Amino acid sequence: MTLTAQYRPYRDEETLDGVENSDLSWPDHEVGTIQIYEKTTEDIPFASNRRLLMGVVMLSVLTILTGFLIGYFAHSTHSECVPNLAMSLHSVRDENPTIRAKIMREINPISIRSVVKEFSREPHMAGSANDLRLAIQVKDFLNAHHFDKTELKNYSVLLSVPDSHESNYIEIIDQSINKTIHTSIGTDKKGSDSGSVIFVNFGQLADYQILSTVYNITRDTIAGKILIAKQFHLTADEQMSFAYQMGAAALLLYPDPEHYNSPNLKVKPFPDSPYMPADAVRHDSLIWNGLGDPQTPGYPATSYAHRLPLQSLNLPNIPVQPISYLNALQILSRLDGSKAPGAWNVGSNTTYYLGPGFRNEGNSNITLRLKISNQLVNKTIYNVIGSIRGKVEPDRYVIVGNHRDAWFNGAIDSAAGTAAFLELSRVFGDLLVEGWRPRRSLLFCSWGAEEFNLIGSTEWIEENLKILHGRAVAYINSDIIVIGNGSLSVAASPLLYHAIFNATKEVLNPNDEEEAKTVYEKWLISLPHMRNTSGMISVKRNAFDSSFDLDEDLFSINQHFNTGEPNESGSLLKTYMESAVLQTRPKVRPLDMRSSYAPFFTMAGIPALDITYTNVNAVNEDSNPINSMSYPLLHTKYDTFEVIDKFIDPTFRVHKAVTQVLGEIIRDISDSLFIPFNLLDYAQVLRDLYVTLHIHTETILNNNGINIGLLDSAITNFTLAAVRFHSKQDKLDFTDPMAIRRVNDQLMLIERTFLDPNGLPRNMMKRHIILSPSETDPPYDEMFPGLMDEFSILLQQSGNTSTKHWTWDVIRAHFSIIVSTIETAAHAISDVI
Known part of the structure; x- marks a missing residue:
């Protein structure tokens, strides 16, 4: 008789004896807790009558086992099954094909709308009481929907916040009579200065080169001056860095109508449209280096962490103040010097001049005074971590994340992402009640302080990096999920392309009056990526030795595409190869450093993805869809529920479609027999x-x-x-x-x-x-x-x-x-x- 090897994935001690009285739950074990019984080939002699008896016994056992298997697969809830056998069966079983339809069906746009409205009702900056209230609300929601474990994780981090006792302001002053001509109030980096002003367009290196070569406004001219620049193309931290390198004393940033409400559009601003009113101020972090908390680079900002002294930190070097276009116009309309290039003056009816300094009005002597009173303080920020334990591979984590904090009310950025996040947690959590569990564990993570240098997700990764290295499968981001109703826009690791393409083929186009039937078809039509055949990967038979058995048809794939013949084999390799060498596919953007997913792939090497439904024209004009042209009210006090409900997605059917895409991706990666990486x-x-x-x-x-x-x-x-x-x-x-x-x-x-x-x-x-x-x-x-x-x-x-x-x-x-x-x-x- 020969005993075959048996597989016990997660426990060494259970036996079939005493099943009725045994505790069928057991604690977590690390990967590799496996017991293999020895094989023996020794023949054991039996008497003839004993052979007959053994045959009867074996037939009985086989009959019982067959009946057990039929009964096992005939019911969906296995919580009372014998752990050894249940785990062994599940470990070679593919996902339940009915779960996809359940997820699609259960996602409810009314629920999503309700959460967006609730989570954008009040401002909730990181470290505030409102942000803590929302964090507790998220934790309670996960608990109410059957998550196995939830945790409110806090970190003490360095944030730049307004001084409650002293306002920030800029003043235009006529020094000859000591009279204030104009005053505006705002908030950003601490500091003060006064002097003349130079207009530098976007503050890019190319702009400084034009100023130097065409207008003789060199670094020596700029040194010690206050610069004013448009908020576009570059981020605020990049603009500050270039201004500092040029020797500027301070920097003012404003949203020019060219990109936020062009006169050519001839539309009224919010509340009559989603375009920016002239009094709006856009806020962005000046610390954006991918290191999270500035005082604990590389390590989590726990209560016991060693913190670097402030004087040793690479913090913003000069005062920087965002102002509205109305306030900027008060400055730009008074500047002296040469007339600005025509391309620098597209969005305004006022002629811009470069400076330096202001024109003398009569015998007056006009200057600008800037005072910023922000404080650097340690604040407590909060992450919420909820988990659903995987049935077969509980030590493999599929992570779903969303940042919760906002500069102001943050309806688009990111209450809508939070709504999709909570809707998915509701759907997956409720499936547990029906007896379903994913093959791999799901972690749902609500991040704090994303707007301040991605602090929430970065600190969590720093604290769990060594664990995540061996356990994290992928990270799915749900931040800014809808800023328009044109088409999907995706940034992702190449490993996730296959899962994304498949998921978008399963979800109907939310604009059902269009010819494209699915999200994938609309994405392909709107943002096609054409590739040259000479640059495609290819495989030649002579690259393999004779011992390697490979389907001959693989080597005629390019010819297959030219003839348009269908692939009938259905093999994984053929499917993957055909997908990889498609000449036209939807465009997938490179991942950037501007959202919670960044530390996952840059620091930890975890495949990441981020999806947004956007306005197609905006994506065609800029590689990043999250720009001012695609959603002008981003990071302003006007990013409210009313904008979504009135202009962006009144029926919330686009939000539903994006949430369905996310849900199918999560299901695919967490529950497929093989991780679907091409x-x-x-x-x-x-x-x-x-x-x-x-x-x-x-x-x-x-x-x-x-x-x-x-x-x-x-x-x-x-x-x-x-x-x-x-x-x-x-x-x-x-x-x-x-x-x-x-x-x-x-x-x-x-x-x-x-x-x-x-x-x-x-x-x-x-x-x-x-x-x-x-x-x-x-x-x-x-x-x-x-x-x-x-x-x-x-x-x-x-x-x-x-x-x-x-x-x-x-x-x-x-x-x-x-x-x-x-x-x-x-x-x-x-x-x-």
């Missing part, structure tokens, strides 16, 4: 980055001792490894729980292989050397961010040969790291030794 999508992204690098820099790289062919070879090796991986996945023994676990572990950890502990050359905290956003604003298309930064710096250097030599040393070193990292990723998905 490695060939990653191979294609690597190839795209290589093609851009090759086009722009091949000659200059070769002339400086860098063999770009090494990178080409590494990407080819990764592509071949991905094909092998998915081919073997097709042929896997689906009754082997350990084989399924091994494949899922390789898929889960692949994103981590693209991390480098030293980070990018210009930012060691950006450790993902493929997906991390660049540190500079280079003229190139997308390519590897570390190289992008260095080439941008090379272009900015003129005759400084010593600095150029240093930069080429950095490029050589980082190029070798990229090649090594991609080769390591190829090994990570190869056969396990």
Whole structure:
């Protein structure tokens, strides 16, 4: 008789004896708590009558087991099943196909509308009493909907907040008679200054170059002056950084009508439209370095954390004040000097001048006085963490996140995201009552202080980084989910493309009067991404040795697309390859550093995604849909429920559709037998980055001792490894729980292989050397961010040969790291030794 190996995933001690009186629940165990019984091939002799008896016994056991299996799969609730057998059965069983329809059906736009209205009723800045009230409300909601565990996690962090005793203001003063001509009140970084003013358009490097070369307003002219710039293209922290580098004493920022309510539109502003009124002030954080709490970089801001002294911190260097267009016009209309270039004066009926200084009105002497009284204080901020324990792989986490805080009422940013977050938590929580559990654990995380440097999510990652490294599967973001009703816009890791495309094909187009039937079809029509066939990944049979058994049809995929023949095999490899090499697919944006998802992929190497329904024209004009043109009232006091209810999505059917897409993605990643990651999508992204690098820099790289062919070879090796991986996945023994676990572990950890502990050359905290956003604003298309930064710096250097030599040393070193990292990723998905 031969005893077969048995698999016990999460407990070593249970037996079938005493089932009725045993406690069938058990504590968490780390991965690998597995017991394998020994095999024996020793023949055991029996007498003939005993053989007959044994046959009867075995037949009886087989009959009982068959009946048990039929009964087991005939009912949906297994809470009273024997743990050993129940877990073994579930570990090789795919997801319940009926759950998708239940999730789609249960998502309710009326519920979403109600939460948006409630969570945007009052301002709730991070660290405020209102924000704490909403955090407790989220926790109570998760508890009420059957979550296994909830936690209110707090951190003590450094925030810049208004001084309650002293207002901030700017004044235009006629010093000759000591009379105030104009006063405005606002809030931002602490400091004070007075002097003449220079208009610098957007405050970009290109603007400063125009001022210097055309108008002779050089760095020497700018030094010690107050600059005024439009809020657009650059973020506030970037504008401040450039102004400081130019020697400015202070910076004023304002929303110009060109981007927030152009006269060409001829529309009345809010409350008659979603366009910005002239008295609106837009607020943005000046500390935005991806490090979370400024005093505890790299470590969580717990009560016992060591905090750096304020004087050692890299805080904003000059006073910066956001003002309204009305207040800016009081300044711009009085400036002296040359007339501004025509392109700088598109959105106003007033002629802009550059300065420096004001025109003399009679014999008066006019100047500007700026006083900002903000305080840097430690405030307590709150994250809410709720969990649904996975049935088969409880130590694998699919994380759903949303930031809760806002500058003001924050209906779009981000009460709407909170509404989708809570609606999904309600739906998934209520499914537990019906007996369903996802294969993997779900973590629902409501972040605090996102508007202040992504503090909430960053501190949580810093506290749990070592745990997340081995357990986190993916992060799904639900922040600004709707800013228009045109089309979906997505930013994501390549590993998540497949799940996103599939989910959007399952959800109906919320604009049902349009020809496009699904969210995917509308996305494809609105934002198509056309690719050149010469840059697509390809696989040739001679790349494999004769021992590798691969379907011949794989190598005619390109021909298949040219002929339009359908794929009838249904194999995973073919499906993944066909998707990866589609010549036209919906455009997926690169991930950036401007929302809660950033530390997940840049620091922890966790695949992340962010989706927003937006206005199509705005996305076509700017790579980031969350800009002023797409939603002018962002970060102002006018971001209210009324805007959504009256102008953006009155029926909340767009909110429903986005929430359904999120729900299907969450279900797919948390409950599929195999984690639905298409490695060939990653191979294609690597190839795209290589093609851009090759086009722009091949000659200059070769002339400086860098063999770009090494990178080409590494990407080819990764592509071949991905094909092998998915081919073997097709042929896997689906009754082997350990084989399924091994494949899922390789898929889960692949994103981590693209991390480098030293980070990018210009930012060691950006450790993902493929997906991390660049540190500079280079003229190139997308390519590897570390190289992008260095080439941008090379272009900015003129005759400084010593600095150029240093930069080429950095490029050589980082190029070798990229090649090594991609080769390591190829090994990570190869056969396990």
